[in-house]
Amino acid sequence: MNRSALTRSGISFTVKPLNLAIKASVASIAFATFSTAHAQETSTDSNDASTEAVQLEAIEVTAEADKNPGADPAEEYTGQKSRASSGLPLSVSETPQSVTMITEKRMQDQNLTTVNDALAQATGISVKEYDSARQFYFARGFEITNYLIDGVPTPFDPGWGTGENLSSARQYEQVEIVKGPTGLMSGIGDPSAAINLVRKRADSGEFNGSAIVGGGSRNEAQAALDVASALNEDKTVRGRAVVSHEQQDSFRDVGASENSLVYLTTEMDLSANTLLTLGASYQRNDNDAPTWGGLPLWYDDGTRTDWSRSKTTAADWAYWDSTHKNAFAELGHYLNEDWQINARFNYGESDSDSRLLYVTGAPNRETGEGISAFKGGNFRTDSKYSMVDLFASGQYGLFGRDHDATFGVSRAEREFVAHSHNATSVAPIGDFNKWDGRGYPEHEWGPEFLYEKRTDTQLALYGSTRLNVTDRLKAIIGARVTDLEVDRAEAAYNKEQSIEHDVVSPYFGLLYDINEIYTAYASYTDIFNPQDELDASGENLDPIEGASYELGVKAGFMNDRLVATAAVFRIEQDNLAQADGSSFVAGTTDQAFREAEGATSEGIELELAGAIREGWDVQLGATYYEAEDANGEDVNTNQPRKLLKSFTTYRLPGAFNQLTIGGGVNWESSVYADATNPVTGNPEKVEQDSLTLVNLMARYQFTEELNVQLNVDNVTDEKYFTNIGQFGQVAYGEPRTVSLTGKYNF
Numbered sequence: 001m002n003r004s005a006l007t008r009s010g011i012s013f014t015v016k017p018l019n020l021a022i023k024a025s026v027a028s029i030a031f032a033t034f035s036t037a038h039a040q041e042t043s044t045d046s047n048d049a050s051t052e053a054v055q056l057e058a059i060e061v062t063a064e065a066d067k068n069p070g071a072d073p074a075e076e077y078t079g080q081k082s083r084a085s086s087g088l089p090l091s092v093s094e095t096p097q098s099v100t101m102i103t104e105k106r107m108q109d110q111n112l113t114t115v116n117d118a119l120a121q122a123t124g125i126s127v128k129e130y131d132s133a134r135q136f137y138f139a140r141g142f143e144i145t146n147y148l149i150d151g152v153p154t155p156f157d158p159g160w161g162t163g164e165n166l167s168s169a170r171q172y173e174q175v176e177i178v179k180g181p182t183g184l185m186s187g188i189g190d191p192s193a194a195i196n197l198v199r200k201r202a203d204s205g206e207f208n209g210s211a212i213v214g215g216g217s218r219n220e221a222q223a224a225l226d227v228a229s230a231l232n233e234d235k236t237v238r239g240r241a242v243v244s245h246e247q248q249d250s251f252r253d254v255g256a257s258e259n260s261l262v263y264l265t266t267e268m269d270l271s272a273n274t275l276l277t278l279g280a281s282y283q284r285n286d287n288d289a290p291t292w293g294g295l296p297l298w299y300d301d302g303t304r305t306d307w308s309r310s311k312t313t314a315a316d317w318a319y320w321d322s323t324h325k326n327a328f329a330e331l332g333h334y335l336n337e338d339w340q341i342n343a344r345f346n347y348g349e350s351d352s353d354s355r356l357l358y359v360t361g362a363p364n365r366e367t368g369e370g371i372s373a374f375k376g377g378n379f380r381t382d383s384k385y386s387m388v389d390l391f392a393s394g395q396y397g398l399f400g401r402d403h404d405a406t407f408g409v410s411r412a413e414r415e416f417v418a419h420s421h422n423a424t425s426v427a428p429i430g431d432f433n434k435w436d437g438r439g440y441p442e443h444e445w446g447p448e449f450l451y452e453k454r455t456d457t458q459l460a461l462y463g464s465t466r467l468n469v470t471d472r473l474k475a476i477i478g479a480r481v482t483d484l485e486v487d488r489a490e491a492a493y494n495k496e497q498s499i500e501h502d503v504v505s506p507y508f509g510l511l512y513d514i515n516e517i518y519t520a521y522a523s524y525t526d527i528f529n530p531q532d533e534l535d536a537s538g539e540n541l542d543p544i545e546g547a548s549y550e551l552g553v554k555a556g557f558m559n560d561r562l563v564a565t566a567a568v569f570r571i572e573q574d575n576l577a578q579a580d581g582s583s584f585v586a587g588t589t590d591q592a593f594r595e596a597e598g599a600t601s602e603g604i605e606l607e608l609a610g611a612i613r614e615g616w617d618v619q620l621g622a623t624y625y626e627a628e629d630a631n632g633e634d635v636n637t638n639q640p641r642k643l644l645k646s647f648t649t650y651r652l653p654g655a656f657n658q659l660t661i662g663g664g665v666n667w668e669s670s671v672y673a674d675a676t677n678p679v680t681g682n683p684e685k686v687e688q689d690s691l692t693l694v695n696l697m698a699r700y701q702f703t704e705e706l707n708v709q710l711n712v713d714n715v716t717d718e719k720y721f722t723n724i725g726q727f728g729q730v731a732y733g734e735p736r737t738v739s740l741t742g743k744y745n746f
Contacts, residue, residue: 077617078563078610079103083151084196085178086464086478086507087185087391087406093556096476096509096523098179098567098605100124106619107169109649109662109697111214111711111739113222113246114259115197116165118175121647123607123621125177125193126639126668129722129731132255133290133320134158135165138639139179139193140571141601141627142546145529146182146189148196150328152346153186155385155414155456164324164350167283168261170224170244174198179605180548180569183505183527187412187458187482191527191546191571199279200242202267204228205235214741216711218249219256222741236269251735252312254437255289273334283324289314289437292356292377294729296432297686300362300370302679309719309732312435315357317442318377322352339394350383355442359429360727362678368433378421378445385414398467407463413455420451420492453489458482464507476509476523486530494532499540503528519554533577533593534585541595545574562610569605569625573598599635601627615651615660638724640668649697663696673725686725693718705745713737 079101081089092099102118112118116135120127126138136158137144147156147164156164169175175197182194209227214220224244231237242263249256265279291314295307326348334340356377363370391408423443429435464478482503490496509523528543535541552567576598583592603625611617623643629635647664651657672687694716699709714736723731 076561076611077101077103077106077619078561079174079176080198082176082178082196082198083406084148084176084185084194085182086466086476086509087151087408087462088393088404088464088466088476090466091560092563092565092609093519093554093560094511095178096511096521096552097525097550098124098552098565098569098607100177100179100607100621101609102175102177104173105617106647107175108743109617109699110647110664110695111697111709111741113169113244114166115169115172115175118169119165119177119195121619121645121664121666122175122177123619123645124179124605124623124643125645126643127722128638130159130726131291131293131723131731132250132252132314133166133287133292137195138636139177140569140603140623140625141599141636141639142190142192142571142573144190144192144195146186146192146194146527148186148194149346150199150344151185151196152344152387152389153412153458154346154348154387155383155416157383157416160352160381160416160418166257166259166285167324168244168246168259170226171200171242171261171263171281172197173200179567180523180550180571181505181525181527181546183482183525184462184464184478184480184507186527187460187480187505188484188529188543189527190529190544191548191573199265200226200240200263201277202228202238202240202265204240205230205238208746210743210745212741212743214739216248216739217737218251220246220248220737220739222246222739231266237266238268239266240264250289250312251309252289252291252314252437253310254312254314254316255287255291257288258284258286260284275330275332277330277332278328280327281325285322285324287320289316289318290320290356291731292318292358293727294723294731296359296362296371297675297725297728297730298362298677298679299365300679301365302677303365305363307732309735312437313357313359314437315440315442316438317440318355318357320352320354320356322350325349335394338396339392341392342390344387344389346385346387346389348383348385350381352379352381354379357440357443359432363432368431368435371429371432371435373423373426373429373443375423375426375443376420377423377443379418379451380420380448381416381418383414383416385412387412401468403465403467405463405465408461410458410460410462412458412460415455417453418451419448421445421448450489450491452491452494455487457485457487472513474511476507476511478507480505480507482528484530488532497532497540499530499532501528501530501543503543514553517555517557519556521550521552521554523550524548525550531575531577534590535594536580536583536586536592538586538588541577541593542575544576544598547572558611560610562608562612565605565607567605569601569603571601573600597630599627599629601625603641615653615657616648618646618648620646620648638671638673638726640671642669643667647695649699658701660699660701661697663694666693666695667691671724675725675728678728686730688721688724691718691720692716693720706742708740708742711739711741 081091100123178194181191207229212224214222226242228240231239244261247258261283263281268276328346331343358374359371361371389410393406395402424446425444427441460482462480467475484501486499488497511521513519526547530543531541533541548571550569555564575595577593580592580594585592605623607621609619627635644667649662651660670690672685675686677684695713697711701707717736720733722733
């Protein structure tokens with residue numbers, strides 16, 4: 001592939017055929033902007049009053065189109081329109097994929113204060129843990145690795161424990177989960193789902209806000225302030241600030257966590273048709289005495305252990321802290337009543353620092369001897385990412401009908417570096433039966449070394465259109481051309497490597513309005529994910545390709561204030577790396593791999609979300625699927641095949657209308673993992689029986705401004721695993737938790 005390198009101010013750029021297409025697209029958008037602006041200027045000179053009236057009307061219509069009629073995401077469970085699936089602003093009813101919205105009201109009702117809390121309540125999402133500081137997510141049988149903020153792909157790395165999923169959710173007005181591949185918008189990833197976090201905006205011209213204070217089990221304390229206001233007399237400059245702090249002790253013998261957030265944003269009306277948005281956030285997460293891995297699963301006689309939930313493998317000196325800084329800018333300009341152009345920039349820095357204790361072995365049931373400490377666990381990571389996105393969206397006429405379109409170009413880059421130290425000396429663990437993490441000396445650490453260093457660069461050209469074929473039939477067609485480059489530096493656990501891929505990701509969707517309530521839909525979406533493995537000749541394997549086929553029906557009641565979805569789906573993954581027998585990579589002793597047909601997942605999903613009536617909100621979702629590999633064997637058996645997520649709140653009528661009560665049940669089917677008993681050497685199934693978690697809430701409205709809310713999670717105090725069998729270990733989920741919060745609106 002021909003390419004030339006340009007260097008400016010120390011930054012290296014690569015020019016390829018896709019760059020030329022991107023430059024041509026940027027030029028066409030700029031030309032359209034200039035032409036339209038010139039036409040408006042000429043029209044204004046000839047008839048100022050007429051033109052001004054049209055502009056004001058256009059702005060009003062566009063703003064209204066961004067939300068469901070009659071629904072306010074702060075007051076119900078339906079949510080705003082989203083661009084996360086196709087780049088077009090679509091409501092849940094208009095999207096030919098299953099979409100789950102966790103709105104600000106839902107998060108407040110259930111006291112969901114972190115991103116992880118919100119995802120744990122989402123339809124079809126399975127949340128498991130590596131350990132107490134790291135969670136990972138699955139949907140429809142595959143891991144979720146696609147994260148977006150305001151529709152912009154954003155790197156999260158749960159495996160490295162950089163902590164983004166434990167960040168405060170108070171800066172977001174809704175969390176969106178689009179099921180199936182989202183290659184059109186996210187470029188790369190797995191065909192499971194995409195998580196889109198929607199920031200709060202400075203869109204209020206009046207002074208208003210809320211203050212929250214609360215406490216609960218295990219010395220929980222929380223406080224938050226959310227304030228919005230106009231910043232000038234004309235209300236053309238508006239601001240919003242969100243600050244929060246939370247802390248809580250672990251349910252284990254030692255450990256505690258804290259997270260603090262500062263989020264600031266402003267909107268400025270540069271003209272009647274131009275809006276500038278600026279914002280920044282700072283998030284700090286501190287985890288004291290976190291576990292790294294789980295508890296031993298077997299005693300040294302080969303029998304199973306059964307620990308108390310409070311048992312820990314951590315030491316009191318251990319910690320895992322992270323900070324996340326982000327700045328963003330958006331410029332939107334209405335060319336006319338039909339078209340808008342947008343420029344977006346996003347920059348972030350994340351770093352983490354950890355000192356961890358990992359223990360291995362099988363203890364003696366009586367003496368507790370037999371556990372030893374691993375010599376690793378000292379890590380420092382730094383990550384920087386930047387993204388620039390330029391897109392145009394609007395309506396155009398064709399064959400006597402109006403249609404919607406969006407097209408754009410983007411460039412994203414992420415640099416990740418991890419350093420580590422190995423211990424030169426570790427103390428013996430001793431009697432693990434008496435271990436509580438206290439008083440154990442910290443390892444003596446050796447010199448620092450480079451653990452991993454990589455740079456991912458993604459250039460993309462994308463576009464989609466919604467064709468209004470008839471009054472009832474609509475087709476959504478789109479594609480993304482992605483140029484991906486992954487550069488790895490030589491480090492302790494990987495060699496220097498460069499991978500390049502040029503991939504086209506198509507998107508097809510059909511929607512047919514059966515009547516004013518019911519809409520049938522069908523969609524095909526796909527995505528790809530690069531692989532690091534090499535074949536026998538030393539060439540990188542092709543990317544994993546994931547595709548999804550979905551058929552369903554959506555129903556919108558009461559002007560879409562209550563939306564029901566029923567869907568059947570099939571997901572396929574191809575080009576999965578498989579060991580190529582005893583073959584080696586040419587010139588090395590490394591295992592060679594080959595591409596093979598991958599796994600499939602087939603199932604159904606149902607969801608009902610919104611207001612059944614005034615004061616009665618509900619979110620109910622059920623998922624069932626089967627996931628198998630090419631040989632018909634079950635894959636990812638530690639993920640439940642059946643899930644039920646439910647939550648509802650009801651404000652009592654009449655004399656009791658100050659009281660709102662609610663609750664929900666999360667149920668999932670049994671799961672298992674195959675693990676090898678380290679004593680007998682035999683494989684064994686490690687199982688978690690079907691699990692039911694019950695959550696309750698009650699809120700009393702003392703005045704129009706003041707309310708007090710009680711939440712009880714895991715009401716029955718169920719004891720359950722969040723991790724089974726990984727490295728011959730297990731981890732337990734949280735016991736019953738009670739929290740009491742007061743909220744004052746002003």
